[in-house]
Amino acid sequence: MRSTNPVYTGLPMTVFEVMSRLAKEHDAINLGQGFPDVDGPTDVKARAAEELISGLNQYPPMMGVPELRQAVAEANRRFYGLDVDWQREVLVTSGATEALSDCMAALIEPGDEVVVFEPLYDCYLPLIRRAGGVPRLVRLEPPAWQLDAGALAAAFGPKTKAILLNNPMNPAGRVFSRDELALIAELVVAHDAYAICDEVYEHILFDGRRHVPLMSLPGMRERAVRIGSAGKTFSLTGWKVGYVTAAPALLDPITKAHQFTTFTTPPNLQRAVAYGLAKDDAYYRDLAGALAAKRDRFAAGLAKLGFGVVPCQGTYFITADAAPLRLNVSDVEMNRRMTIEARVTAVPVSAFYETAPPVSFLRFCFSKKDEVLDEALARLGRWIAG
């Protein structure tokens, strides 16, 4: 038999899949996978249902229905003061994941280097490599998740085509400061590179923080590609509706990649997301407010149990250091035992590193019902006491 493509061949099952299976087997509370356990707004779902029944269900326009592209352009103006031409600068995709895949296929040529931060969201490296790109990793480590400016600058070079930036950052719960963004922008301009910005958690920032798209910084309007996800903004992760904003010269090839990947996205979901994006400020405030309360509830519980809780500035993930519990096992083994014995599952943070990972940290998803978070803490409490 001829060989299959080496990027995907032999890739092990992701840790998310392994842990979710183990969680199911042991009837554990799964705080590993990142999704809310309650659906987002009922009126947005109702809108999708109405559109499904009364609207046309044939192929919508390849770039997305005009209502949603207009709504994305308007959201860019409303939240960030960005002036976006909805006809030439907005593309609808089947989730942020498709958008990322389209960006890699369209912007990266074999041998191009892509600067990317560890810890890494799981699809980044395979997508970069499948496009022929060479990842240049810049490490951030818990508990400080400090960005080393020198290391970042050193990762850029003559072969750099792009930086792939996740802000707010999963799994770190980290929001990059304006100064850090300015440094990234400076490096991107200096190296004549692009910035692919995965901003799916743009509306999940805490403690008065406001999201700053890299695209809004000087020099970035023509070089940044901004990616959002209705799955995160409306707590409807199964819908897989994403949107890309970029200057025409970048969006054109990305659109071509999209054309031959999914071509389009279910029209009823697109129209419902267009309706949702126009929701009033209270919706967005409440989304972040409710998650901040869950973060505080869960962080306090973890701290009481003896975990070293790492501050979370955005996203719905919190990192906790198990080292103070003195169990003297790796994060992978800790998580396995927690799943089987305590019946609570997280994700070992080492899974987000390619090499030399930190080995005592776990990532918990806290976008769950309060009673689920409380029960998880109670189970962990009994387990640790035992």
Ligand SMILES: Cc1ncc(COP(=O)(O)O)c(C=O)c1O
């Ligand atoms: C950083 C990041 N990017 C992209 C995605 C995928 O988004 P979507 O479901 O819209 O494809 C996720 C989902 O967890 C994520 O955490």
